[in-house]
Amino acid sequence: MQIHFHIIGILLVTLAFVHLIFPKYFKWKEDLKPLTLINRQMMTVHTFFIALVVFLMGLLCLTSSSDLVETKLGKTISLGLAIFWSLRLLTQFFGYSAKLWKGKAFETVVHIFFTGLWIYLSLIFWMNYLR
Numbered sequence: 001m002q003i004h005f006h007i008i009g010i011l012l013v014t015l016a017f018v019h020l021i022f023p024k025y026f027k028w029k030e031d032l033k034p035l036t037l038i039n040r041q042m043m044t045v046h047t048f049f050i051a052l053v054v055f056l057m058g059l060l061c062l063t064s065s066s067d068l069v070e071t072k073l074g075k076t077i078s079l080g081l082a083i084f085w086s087l088r089l090l091t092q093f094f095g096y097s098a099k100l101w102k103g104k105a106f107e108t109v110v111h112i113f114f115t116g117l118w119i120y121l122s123l124i125f126w127m128n129y130l131r
Contacts, residue, residue: 001131004124005065011117012058019051057081068128075129082125089118 068074
């Protein structure tokens with residue numbers, strides 16, 4: 001199980017850093033211009049904090065895998081992370097319109113990749129909690 005936590009740690013740290021390209025890739029400077037100042041800044045601030053939390057989850061998995069597997073607190077943390085990533089998996093299908101990816105090769109690959117990632121994260125954290 002610990003090897004899975006190390007893999008997850010690497011994946012989550014990488015995902016956190018991917019958030020750095022969001023503003024430029026999604027053209028936030030132009031696309032968010034019509035929004036009020038508070039809404040523009042909320043997008044930036046919330047993206048930063050999402051990336052920070054994902055980074056910290058990754059560090060936890062990399063540095064404390066044995067604690068996550070062997071302690072009651074680790075199991076409880078795994079339960080919280082299992083719920084978090086399971087909800088993120090559901091959001092993949094019910095929070096985003098299929099119009100964003102259907103019929104678009106790159107977007108479909110990204111959708112499938114992240115669906116697989118959310119499934120993997122959910123399963124590992126549920127398995128750790130339940131065993």
